[in-house]
Amino acid sequence: MDRPELDALLTREGLALLDTLDPVQTAADVARVVSRLRAAGHSPELVSAVVGQARLRRRAVAKFGELAGRMLFTRAGLEQATRLPVATHHAERMRAAGVGRVADLGCGIGGDALAFAALGIDVTAVDADDVTAALAAYNLAPFRPGTTVAQGLAQDADLSGVDAVWLDPARRTAGHAETRRVTAADYSPPLDWAFGLGERLPTGIKLGPAHDRDALPAHAEAQWVSDGGSTVELVLWSGALARDGVRRAALVLRDGAAHELTAPADTEDEPDRPLGAFLHEPDGAVIRARLVGDVARALRAGPVAPGIAYLTGDAAITSPFVQSFRVREILPADPKGLAKALRTRGIGTLEIKKRGVDVDPAALRTRLGLRGDASATLLLTRVGGKRIAVLADRV
Incomplete structure (x- = not known):
């Protein structure tokens, strides 16, 4: 636009x-x-x-x-906006910390600001793009006069009178339609400035979930968030918005419920073990937060191989932090042998998942020539340097 x-x-x-x-x-x-x-x-x-x-x-x-x-x-504004259920959790943390007014710097079309305002928090919203700021002002109009929107740079915003800052640095080129990702060195505002702000004021900084973990500030709580099975963001919380003793967190939102793992640091992985009666796939937020070890211990399970985020064990238990599968059998891993085995079993509907192997599930599905009324899940991975194909059923 x-x-x-x-x-x-x-x-x-x-x-x-x-x-x-x-x-x-x-x-x-x-x-x-x-x-x-x-x-x-x-x-x-x-x-x-x-x-x-x-x-x-x-x-x-x-x-x-x-x-x-x-x-x-705008098309770009919608693509980059925080999902409302996720934004609501941001707002709930702000409210729990006693925030009365928050500065939303880089507000975009106002997704997070809407959640803040809906929970009774006054908002000073700022965006560098004039069209985007105008759309944010329209979207936030029902919450005036407690919410204001201005066009300008985050670095120039007047932060007097605010209790906390929400900051979503621009991680793509400017524009309202086609944009492209930029490197962390080109974020706007610069990350050094954003991290410095987080040391002075209670701050939430939204980043991509794959952000370099070695570049995270030591003073902040790092929370990875997944929604509906997709890992959507990493938020760095500082000051009164960070929780005592928490430096790593995985928040999993699924089917209207929220589940969270927290730890003071990355947790130690369990030793790998032979394939058991169950396979568990940890949620992406758990993997990013490096809390797979805690989940494995709760499930009495361990990884199928070092560096592979599939857990296996014999206990008939699951958790909201994993997708669980009951193992049927191991099938041939080569496409020709696999296709024959699946046809013999009458499997015409197949969910294909993979970890640690270079496989295109769509291309493999075409080669398998599936026929039959039965359904199953196929998990492809690598154990001991060898590719394996595990036929399983969702728990």
């Missing part, structure tokens, strides 16, 4: 037209709606803006639920 489109959209006519628009899902829908609106005399800028917003609102339901129907987005 460019400035002329934004100016056309943020009018009584533009917003009313957006709210009355028919669903826009397919390319045919787009062509039909654009033709109708242009024939009705609407400007190209307004037509482009409302059709684009209709499509983005539909996509945004996955992150914002019903709230998406009253929000405005």
